[in-house]
Amino acid sequence: MPSELSRAAAIVGAAEADQIGYLPEPKSSMQLHIEAIHNVSKQTGIPISKIDGIFAPGVASQIAEYLGIHPKYIDTTSVGGCSFEMHVHHALAAIHAGVIDVALVSHGEMGWSVRHTQGRGRGAGRGAPDPWSPDAQFTGPYGFSGAPSNYSHAMTRHNYRYGTTPDDFANISVVTREWAGLNPRAIMYSAETNPAGGPITIEDVANSRMISWPLTLLHVCLVTDYGGAILITNPEIARSLPTKPVWIAGAGENMSHSNMLEMEDFTATSAAASAAAAYTMAGMGPEDMEMAMIYDSFTVTAGITAEMLGLAPRGEGWKLWADGHASPGGRLPINTNGGGLSFNHSGMYGQQLLVEAYRQLSGTAEDGGFSGDPGKQTSARSCVVNGTGGSLSVTGTIVLVAD
């Protein structure tokens, strides 16, 4: 039995910034936010002035100020790439409670362009770290240099525990690149649009530059620019709009740790718990999911998460890709936009997952959508969306169903 929160709100529009990917001229993260918000307002016919709840990692009040609006619900939850799945969860509750009518979840991030303004390898907008934090004292001295240097430890442990290999996980890169070949907005769409684009093989993945053993470059996501916005509203307003609603059937969030130092099991994430909450709310289970949007910051993230979502047995998530189930035409399409691995990954990728899930379930992809690009890849009517933030730390799961 679904809970009373299930389908109490719907995503009614999802749009991206005018340009995403490797921008020829840098744009500020605020501009990327605003372009996407303007586009989703046009798409849905909901005036920006009607937004009364704003959700964005860290910067919700800055966006509202920039837009000259005074929302009555302000949520800056910022826990990495899964923040947006949590925003959807929180918006669902706020709309169900009658606190707000129209929630904006917004993302703008110059993951690529920041290199031009602040130099390569510098995160945007990070404050000075606390020198007394556990991170600074007990992992800081040891030369970890960002996400890849942490996630590689999960691959080593999965390989040890289940007898898997990096080549097994390379199937995820290969299949995800196939999907990118169907999406003109994907960075790796084709060799014509990017010298590194076009189809790849397991050998290509294995032979690409070593980043953090055992992860080579093609096990690792892109670093790009992105803006994306979605609007969520109650059933009454949703029914009055020109766009199709995609119903939020279930939502859940959870965490296992913040610093990887505290990760109990390097082959498991809290996606098992956040998915259990989402499935329970929806009155559905993994067997009911017809497609999946799974955070692929790294191949190992996607493989482990597929296991946590109940889509495959422990140790065997990678087989969904290796056996063709996740591929175009397969029984469970996964990451139909080309993923963080080959479409776009701005640093936080959870919004890209939601925008693509809306596109596939709403039919906006079918008619060219907001960007005029084709992109209807599947006739799926249900989708599990899972975001992962930090170092496999925090997760949010959303179950979406078509109208």
Place this chain on the structure above:
Amino acid sequence: MAEYNKPIPEPDPVSQPFWDGAKAGKLMLPRCSDCNRVHWYPRVICPHCHSMNIEWFEASGEGTIHTFAVQMRGFGGWADEAPFVTAYIDLNEGDRMATVLRGVDAEKPETIKVGAKVRVEFEPASDDVHIPFWRVA
């Protein structure tokens, strides 16, 4: 001694007993006096039972490799040492520490084994701060 050119942690009042131990070549760990369980990193509250009665004791300095990776690049002084091997160490007394492994060949990761026994050693980074590293036996 060549000047230590990698990040040097700054002890705080809670972690000071650990760093005092490190300077004396001892691995000091925090343990809850109520539930008797060890936790790492140091806290003012036990993450298992939420008691605030925390005591310090000298641990064996022994553990095993839980998992590891080879870093091909690093920031600051670590850039000069790449490739180097980071690891998480299961402590014999419980819980886990991050480290850079000593006594391993970063060019041959296949020779490094999950589960291998390791022992702590301390490298002087400044007069007051000696940093623990773990060496494969």
